[in-house]
Amino acid sequence: MTYTAGIIGTGGIAGMGILGMHDEERIGREKITASHAGGFDAQAEIDLVAGADVEAAKLERFGEAWGIDPDRRYVGHEAMLESESLDVVSVCTPSSLHHRHVVDAARSAADPELIWCEKPIATDVTAAREMVDVCAETGTELVVNHSFRFTDKLRRLRTLVQEERLLGDPQSVTMQFRMELLRNATHLLDTLVYLLDARAETVSGHITGENEAVKSLEAGTQVDDAGGGGFVVMDDSTFVTVDCTIPRDSSSMTLQFIGSEGKLYLNNDDGEWRYWRLEDGEHVEEPLPGIDGAWTWEDDYERAFSNAAAHVVDVLEGRAANRSTGEEATRSLEIIIGLYLSHHTGGQVEIPLPRPLRDVRVTSW
Secondary structure, three states: OOEEEEEEOOOHHHHHOOOOOOOOOOOOOOOOOOOHHHHHHOOOOEEEEEEEEOOHHHHHHHHHHHOOOHHHEEEOHHHHHHHOOOOEEEEOOOHHHHHHHHHHHHOOOOOOOEEEEEOOOOOOHHHHHHHHHHHHHHOOEEEEEOHHHHOHHHHHHHHHHHOOOOOOOEEEEEEEEEOOHHHHHHHHHHHHHHHHOOOEEEEEEEEOOOOHHHHOOOOOOOOOOOOEEEEEEEOOOOEEEEEEEEOHHHOOOEEEEEEOOEEEEEEOOOOEEEEEEEEOOEEEEEOOOOOOOOOOHHHHHHHHHHHHHHHHHHHHOOOOOOOOEHHHHHHHHHHHHHHHHHHHHOOOEEOOOOOOHHHOOOOOO
């Protein structure tokens, strides 16, 4: 069976390149395979048939690059959702627009079975919850593109931690990644909640106010999103320290887990994953079972989008349960919003956030 797909938002992650990740001369001028459109293109079962954007010039460039019929290029998402019957809708707009576009798509005449939404799920927790609720009401599967979940090595590592208890009981995690919290740290924090299968209970945070994308990447748009960090206590009692204050050029995405039966060091930027088993009070280094080498941006991340699109097909055909739900995506958002709230109130924040705290919005791209 072949499924039809449409994309709302035809820039960066949709398939035309992202500041800080791709060569500037390629961005907006040629198709980038590590993208939603690239994921669809890698699957014989999915046809990308339509696209929508508020910027006509961007829409035309995208349509030409990815071979979308000119009659199915829509200025404004409403026109696409009114005119098309779609199995899948990708939402690739700025994160502040995710709520509107997911809700509109779920309730639209296009009647998609599945929405593949970019991360972070939203810019406030109330919006994220409503997205989840509306998709449940309309029978629409919501898959959030925390792309690390769609890499083979991280999936295997979760099995080792959760099912084979590689670490025993997790006790402490130390994490570092580049600024900003919503734009980038959502990957780091989703990796945390994915591997631990846990939710935050208490958050204490510090926000630097620095935004690398506006300054060094010349993104041009001022937003609230900034560098920051703090500590988090999870509902399984794991104590987590988070540092996302460092510029891209000098940072490394690192996570160190310490458990009752071993420890784990993951450095994705430098390509180093190491594991030590605790035996008679000594840590003994061993290979990670079933994992060949370390995770890399060049290989694993590049393949994450085709893997995610393949997972979309598996979900549509009933062969797999959703691996990256809106409920789970909200767990990382709660931590990020908690860090901001803690900084600005000068106190610790308890999760789940009560109203009106879950209405607090942090603008990002």
